[in-house]
Amino acid sequence: MTELVSELVSKLGVENTQAKGGAGLILKLAQEKLGGDFSKVAAAIPGAKDLISAAPAAAGGAKLIGGLLGSIGGDKAKGLSDLAGLAGGFAQLNLDSGMVTKFVPIILQFAKSKGGQDAMSLLAKVLQK
Numbered sequence: 001m002t003e004l005v006s007e008l009v010s011k012l013g014v015e016n017t018q019a020k021g022g023a024g025l026i027l028k029l030a031q032e033k034l035g036g037d038f039s040k041v042a043a044a045i046p047g048a049k050d051l052i053s054a055a056p057a058a059a060g061g062a063k064l065i066g067g068l069l070g071s072i073g074g075d076k077a078k079g080l081s082d083l084a085g086l087a088g089g090f091a092q093l094n095l096d097s098g099m100v101t102k103f104v105p106i107i108l109q110f111a112k113s114k115g116g117q118d119a120m121s122l123l124a125k126v127l128q129k
Contacts (some may be wrong), residue, residue: 002047004110012102012108017054018093022103024055026127033126044115045107056092104128114122 008019027048031038042048087097104127110122 002051004045004047004051004107007110008103008106011106013097014095014099018053018095019091020051021056022090022095023100023107024051025086026100026103026107028052028055029086029123030123030126035042035123037122040115041111041119044111046114056089 003017004023005016008014008023009016012019014022027041027045030041031052034041044050086100090097090099108120108123108127111123
């Protein structure tokens with residue numbers, strides 16, 4: 001179990017597989033949004049690629065809702081689209097969609113502690129809409 005997963009389990013009371021999958025979903029979103037800059041985040045979070053592999057595939061309904069919201073346009077709609085996708089993935093992990101907002105600050109702080117302000121800022125740009 002990685003240090004980040006251990007931290008999520010202890011602070012949020014989630015199971016190991018839920019912590020891995022939830023962190024993986026968030027990192028997968030960051031990877032999609034950041035492109036090449038994600039390498040800086042991945043370097044700051046040990047096991048980031050393994051966590052992404054542990055993320056469940058987006059549910060069909062969440063993808064559809066996310067796609068519809070994204071097609072509306074504007075930054076706010078894109079942020080809602082991202083949240084819809086994360087909420088669908090969290091539901092597959094038997095986690096309430098509200099847990100997304102509990103995972104994010106822990107992951108941001110972890111990225112800052114391991115990779116400095118730059119790694120955290122990159123992640124924050126994607127996760128804090």
